[in-house]
Amino acid sequence: MDEKPNERGIHQWSDISQFPEHLTKYWHQRYRIWAEYNRGIWMTEDAWFGVTPEPIANKIAAHLAESAPKEKTIIFDAFAGVGGNAIAFARSGRWEQVFAIEKDPKTMKCAKHNAKIYGVQNKIVWSTGDCFDILKRRFAGNSNIIIFASPPWGGTEYSSEDVFDLSKMEPYNLEKLYRGFSKYTKHVVLYLPRTSDLNQLARYATDGKKVEVAHYCAKGASKALCAYYGDFNFDVEEEEDGGEVTSAQSPECCV
Ligand code: MGP
Numbered sequence: 001m002d003e004k005p006n007e008r009g010i011h012q013w014s015d016i017s018q019f020p021e022h023l024t025k026y027w028h029q030r031y032r033i034w035a036e037y038n039r040g041i042w043m044t045e046d047a048w049f050g051v052t053p054e055p056i057a058n059k060i061a062a063h064l065a066e067s068a069p070k071e072k073t074i075i076f077d078a079f080a081g082v083g084g085n086a087i088a089f090a091r092s093g094r095w096e097q098v099f100a101i102e103k104d105p106k107t108m109k110c111a112k113h114n115a116k117i118y119g120v121q122n123k124i125v126w127s128t129g130d131c132f133d134i135l136k137r138r139f140a141g142n143s144n145i146i147i148f149a150s151p152p153w154g155g156t157e158y159s160s161e162d163v164f165d166l167s168k169m170e171p172y173n174l175e176k177l178y179r180g181f182s183k184y185t186k187h188v189v190l191y192l193p194r195t196s197d198l199n200q201l202a203r204y205a206t207d208g209k210k211v212e213v214a215h216y217c218a219k220g221a222s223k224a225l226c227a228y229y230g231d232f233n234f235d236v237e238e239e240e241d242g243g244e245v246t247s248a249q250s251p252e253c254c255v
Helices: 021-028 054-067 084-092 105-117 131-139 156-160 174-182 198-202
Strands: 074-077 097-102 124-128 145-149 188-192 212-218 221-229 245-249
Touching: 054 084, 054 145, 054 188, 054 212, 054 221, 074 084, 074 131, 084 097, 084 105, 084 124, 097 105, 097 131, 105 124, 131 145, 131 174, 145 174, 174 188
Parallel strands: 074 097, 074 145, 097 124, 145 188
Antiparallel strands: 188 221, 212 221, 212 245
16 A cells, blocks of 8 residues: 555654664564555554554454354444554454544554555544543443453553552553443453453452453463453354464453
C-alpha cells in the first residue's frame, strides 16, 4: 500500500537506520507483530510496545468468537491503539459490529490505515475519544456488548516487579477499568501484564462465578494474559492450529 503518512509522529519505517534506537528489539519482531508489515503499516513510537502481536490478537479473537454467548453481537475495543485487536476481531467475522475507540488522533489514523491493509477498514466503527465517555453516550442500556480492553500498562517498566500491582497501573488501574466497564456489561475482557496479581483479578469475580485467565504465549513464554469476566464458555475443544502462539488457562486464579 503506497499511501505515506504525512504527519509528525506517524511513521512507516522501512529501514532500521531510521528506527528509534531504544525500540530496536521491536524492529526485529516487526513481522511477528504485523505479518503484513511490508505492505506499509503505520506506527507511532509508543505503539511498538502496546500493540498486540498479530498471532496473539488472532488467538484472542478466536477465543472470544468461540466462548462469548451467541446473543452478544457487538464487540467494543476500548483502547484500540494502532488497530491490532480490532483488525483481528473484524477478520474473525463473528461480530455484527466491531467498535474501535482510540483517544489519540494520530494513533487512530494508524489504526484506520492498518485496517485498510488488512481489508477490514469498513467493517469497523471508529471513534476518536475517551472510551468511558463513548460508552456513556452510545451504549447505556445496550445489552449486546462485550468490552475488550488492552489498556496502557504505564510503559515498559511493568516487568521490573515479579508481581505487577494492578492497583498502581497508570493511567487506569484495575478498579477504574472494571468499575467503568461493568456498568455496561458483565462481559469484560482485560489484556494485562503476564505478571498481573491474580488475587487482585479474582476480587472482581461475581459471586459463585469463575474468572478465566488465559496466558498468551509465543515461543514458549507468556507475553500477556487476558482475564475473562462474565459468562464465557471455555469448555469447547481447542483446535490445534499448528501456529506458534499457544494459550494456557490458569486454574489457580479461578474463584
Ligand atoms: P514487552 O514486554 O514490551 O516485550 O511486551 P517482549 O519483548 O515481549 O518482552 P520480553 O520480556 O520478552 O523482552 C510484551 C507484550 O506485552 C507486547 O507484545 C504487548 O502485546 C504487550 N504490552 C506491553 N506493554 C508495555 C503494553 C501496554 O502498555 N499496554 C498493552 N495493552 N500491552 C502491552
